[in-house]
Amino acid sequence: MWPTTVRARATVGACAVVAAALAIASYALLGFLGANLMRNAEDDAERQALTVAQLAADGKLDQVRPPAHGADFVQVVSADGRVLLASPNLAGTQPIRTANPQRPGTLFHTWRVRPLGGEHHQRVVQITTDTPQGLVTVYAGTSLREAEAADDTTTAALAIGGPLLLATVAMVTWWVTGRALGPVEAIRAEVAEITDRDLHRRVPVPPTHDEIARLAQTMNATLDRLESSGARQRQFIADASHELRSPITVLRTQLEVALAVRDPELWPELISGALEDIERLQQLTVDLLLLARIDAAQPAPTVRLDLASLVRDATESRLGDRVPVRTDLAEGIEVLGSELWLTRVVTNLLDNAQRFADGRVDVVLRTTSGPGGRTAVLEVTDDGPGIPPADRERAFERFTRLDDARSRDHGGAGLGLAIARDLTAHHGGTLTAEDPTHSTHSTDFTDSRQGARLVVRLPLAQTD
Incomplete structure (x- = not known):
């Protein structure tokens, strides 16, 4: 299933990297946005709860005003579970919590409060404080409607924009990689057509002065060396053939003369001349073998x-x-x-x-x-x-x-x-x-x- 071409692998790799980066960025964005909106909701509810708690501690619950901007409701509950004060939208409702706290303090909760209805949660601040009537608990809540709406909108945008971005990355990578590898394919096609009889041909060098251009130049330099080596080899074979032909011709002539001459007294001279040519042939053969070994770059022990x-x-x-x-x-x-x-x-x-x-x-x-x-x-x-x-x-x-x-x-x-x-x-x-x-x-x-x-x-x- 893994793509076999460089173009496809580059596209898949780029998409995988972008997808991973997009997932991490989306997660971080949603987390940061949710935390920021949650903190704003807590601040609004906490300010309202602290104001009411201070009035309750001073015995002035009758001076509590309707919730300020940012808070949705307020409810004050006594230690025995009686509702001492409630905002109009909670009038006549039961206490938000049935468990009564035993000591002063501040708590934060996220609830779906029934009396307010709707599909959005409420961020509730619970503050317990001492009053002339004993311990009372102040509940102040604010809706998370904006936070949840922003979260939904951002999630939808990422769900739509992410695939579009990945598709764009895939298309751009596919196009750019194809353009970049086009000269490589041209080089490959040209080299594939070059045979031992076409070493004069050269691959095209793109005018980009980049790595591919340097690759083409290196390939052409290699072809230059191959052509030069082939020419030297052909010249070497021709020269070797010429050098071997002369002593072989002389040797054959001497042997034919020795065969034709019937005078035994001339044979030693003819044989001596033949041996000299054989020695020359032997030395020439040794030199040719040594040159072949040198050309093959066979290392000698040092x-x-x-x-x-x-x-x-x-x-x-x-x-x-x-x-x-x-x-x-x-x-x-x-x-x-x-x-x-x-x-x-x-x-x-x-x-x-x-x-x-x-x-x-x-x-x-x-x-x-x-x-x-x-x-x-x-x-x-x-x-x-x-x-x-x-x-x-x-x-x-x-x-x-x-x-x-x-x-x-x-x-x-x-x-x-x-x-x-x-x-x-x-x-x-x-x-x-x-x-x-x-x-x-x-x-x-x-x-x-x-x-x-x-x-x-x-x-x-x-x-x-």
């Missing part, structure tokens, strides 16, 4: 690592490098991360430096202080041709070769720096290509200021 020790191990484990690597590593630098992934970052940077260096590769590790706190800075510098300033950001794009022919000769697929940057970003750091002339190496460590300079910045692990 531990506290000694970055200097990690860089030293990664450098010393490289056997057969074409160019010797010189290191200057500050000790005591600790970061949080994956040892495997950070080692891969260092390895990829060294591979890139070895690929283009003429005769020198320098690795420097230090710390710097900035607005975000202390940071570990790892620099890998070579003395090769360097990276032109206009291409320093493009060098980190996947399958990008700044010198395509030379990169192919050196065996690069254009994934090393892209993988290194993505892995660094997963550790909350950055990887950039910077001007080698701004290097902070000591002059006795670096002989020149040319080549490429790749800088990794990682946040330091918090000290306990």
Whole structure:
């Protein structure tokens, strides 16, 4: 039975709140109005009763005048039940009460007094006082006609106005909610029609600058990211297919030549070339799988690592490098991360430096202080041709070769720096290509200021 739409739930909720508030306000209003009118009736009757009681105490009952404005009747009864005085409208009637009080005092009652007839109650004030004839009781009453009429009128008005007010609230809430949710329905309908082939479409943004407008803007931003991600994925697949096609074609050619050649002496050379292409395929496959894992945002286990020790191990484990690597590593630098992934970052940077260096590769590790706190800075510098300033950001794009022919000769697929940057970003750091002339190496460590300079910045692990 509970409504299933936001519009209906909002309407029911608004009506329920208004109904509860209206009920509480009506109850309070009727109570306040009744109490106020009752107090006015008591005051009128009490003034009349006090006046008569004072005359009775002075032995001057014969001077009592007819009830003043606001009082309907007066009756004076002796202790033995005799009516000593009565207003004309109670002439010849029995005492209002048969029980005679035993001591002086004032009491308030609400009765329906028979002699006066009618359907309205009387508010009666009973005052017992001493007189020369003994105890007498003065009864003074005033009609509650106005109080009961006002109560009836107010109740009728609330009974009619309450449902009308609730109906108005329901209609206004239904209309306002419908107007407010109209753009949401338009957004939903547009998103429902967007498929993986229509990611260029965008949802309408209402000109209201409210939460719904911000929702539409966020949805469009999400669609922008999805479209960009889809484009990158398609480009990645195309680039990967292109990169895999070349070694597969060469491998097939070598195997076909080996099959066609009958001279066994040529087979080792052909097989060696095939193995090189297989190794290249294997490395390319590993890189593609790693990129897929990075894109899937699969977290790697993080531990506290000694970055200097990690860089030293990664450098010393490289056997057969074409160019010797010189290191200057500050000790005591600790970061949080994956040892495997950070080692891969260092390895990829060294591979890139070895690929283009003429005769020198320098690795420097230090710390710097900035607005975000202390940071570990790892620099890998070579003395090769360097990276032109206009291409320093493009060098980190996947399958990008700044010198395509030379990169192919050196065996690069254009994934090393892209993988290194993505892995660094997963550790909350950055990887950039910077001007080698701004290097902070000591002059006795670096002989020149040319080549490429790749800088990794990682946040330091918090000290306990």
